[in-house]
Amino acid sequence: xxxxxxxxxxxxxxxxxxxxxxxxxxxxxxxxxxxxxxxxxxxxxxxxxxxxxxxxxxxxxxxxxxxxxxxxxxxxxxxxxxxxxxxxxxxxxxxxxxxxxxxxxxxxxxxxxxxxxxxxxxxxxxxxxxx
Numbered sequence: 001x002x003x004x005x006x007x008x009x010x011x012x013x014x015x016x017x018x019x020x021x022x023x024x025x026x027x028x029x030x031x032x033x034x035x036x037x038x039x040x041x042x043x044x045x046x047x048x049x050x051x052x053x054x055x056x057x058x059x060x061x062x063x064x065x066x067x068x069x070x071x072x073x074x075x076x077x078x079x080x081x082x083x084x085x086x087x088x089x090x091x092x093x094x095x096x097x098x099x100x101x102x103x104x105x106x107x108x109x110x111x112x113x114x115x116x117x118x119x120x121x122x123x124x125x126x127x128x129x130x131x
Contacts, residue, residue, distance in 0.1 A: 012036055026111065030086050031120055034107055037082045038075070038122055053078040055124045059103050071096045075105065088112050101125065 011022040012032035024032060040052030053075050061067055076094045083092070091110035096103065108119040 026086070026114070027116070027118060030083060030109075030111065030118070033082050033086070034079060034120060035122065037078050038105065038124070051078075051082070055103065055105065055122075058098075059124055061098075068096050068098060079107065083109070086112060091117070 006025050008023040008025065009029040011024040011028070012035070015022045037051070038053050038055040041054040041057065042052045043049050045051050055075070058071055061071070072094050075096065076092065079094065080089060080092060087109040088111070091108070093106075093108045095106040095108075097106070098104075103124040105122045105124065106119065107122070108117070110117050
């Protein structure tokens with residue numbers, strides 16, 4: 001059976017090596033998209049002012065059940081838009097676990113057409129640089 005070559009995407013963060021631009025496979029590409037959404041503040045991108053979830057700012061918010069639920073919904077909406085077509089929207093789940101020093105975000109989903117389930121844990125700390 002003949003397998004098609006894996007589609008490659010420009011890797012994030014963007015890097016150019018002597019061999020050319022760094023690339024990622026589909027699974028890594030989706031994970032990199034998720035990091036971009038979480039660590040980009042809304043308004044940071046001039047031509048996409050609504051892009052991003054601003055997760056670093058959330059570290060300083062008070063810990064409460066209501067805020068955690070609101071944060072989950074905000075992150076889910078931002079991620080849903082960014083990974084549209086890559087992830088089965090029915091399977092996207094975002095769990096937020098705040099503590100005193102950091103915010104732990106667990107993103108789970110199933111890749112569209114591949115039926116491969118992925119789960120990533122992102123820990124956000126004050127002063128953290130992008131992904």
